[in-house]
Amino acid sequence: MASRVLLLTLLALAFSHSLASDPSPLQDFCVADLNSNVFVNGFVCKDPKIVTADDFTGHGLDMPGNTSNPQGSAVTPVFVQQLAGLNTLGVSLARLDFAPYGLIVPHYHPRATEIMTVIEGALHVGFVTSAPNFQLFTQVVKKGDVFVFPKGMIHFQFNYGDVPAVAISGLGSQDPGVVLIPNAVFGSNPPISDSILAKAFQLDKHIIDYLQSKF
Ligand SMILES: *[C@@H]1O[C@H](CO)[C@@H](O)[C@H](O)[C@H]1NC(C)=O
Secondary structure, eight states: OHHHHHHHHHHHHHHHHHSOOSOOOSSSOOOBOTTOOOOBSBOOBOOGGGOOGGGGOOOOTTSOOOOOSTTOEEEEEESTTTOGGGTTSOOEEEEEEEOTTOEEEEEEOTTOOEEEEEEESEEEEEEEOOTTTOOEEEEEEETTOEEEEOTTOEEEEEOOSSSOEEEEEEESSSSOOOEEHHHHHHSOSSOOOHHHHHHHHTOOHHHHHHHHHTO
16 A cells, blocks of 8 residues: 555656656757757757857847737747747747737747736736636736736736837746637637537637638
């Protein structure tokens, strides 16, 4: 009996260690070689002998993103794809711009917690916890305030004011990923069958077809 408990404990520990996350670096840095044809978890390292300070330097976050789109928002990422020096380090950054009443639609990051600070204007933000509670946590955050969106939680950021807003987010992955809920559900490629979505949302198929036509 005791040995069985021990075995189960060991198995549980083994599985908990097999859960994927951003890897801990095994060297000072591993600047991404974004052009390599070798597929690893992350990107292969550029030869350290030819790495320069530029590999750790990004530019352009002083520039507002283009918010002339239906949602009135823009995200300027500084992920590993933009800044190769982030490879294996488990962090990244983004600039968020909002036109008046601009929205970053409900979405989640499969690989990262997000910590955001408002540097201009004010935002109404929130996230929803997982089943069975689906609890909504919301807040109004103003210039200088900080809000954290836990990893994997569906969240949104809305500029409820009539002036532009700007925020900066740090993310706990070199490549956080993003799943935009409306696009993923109604704009998948190929589309999810309208009868499946009609049943899921308890709506008429015509309404589903209309929603799918929007994406
Ligand atoms: C912003 O995006 C809109 C829509 O795509 C485009 O028409 C416009 O030229 C862009 N503005 C700038 C400054 O790039």
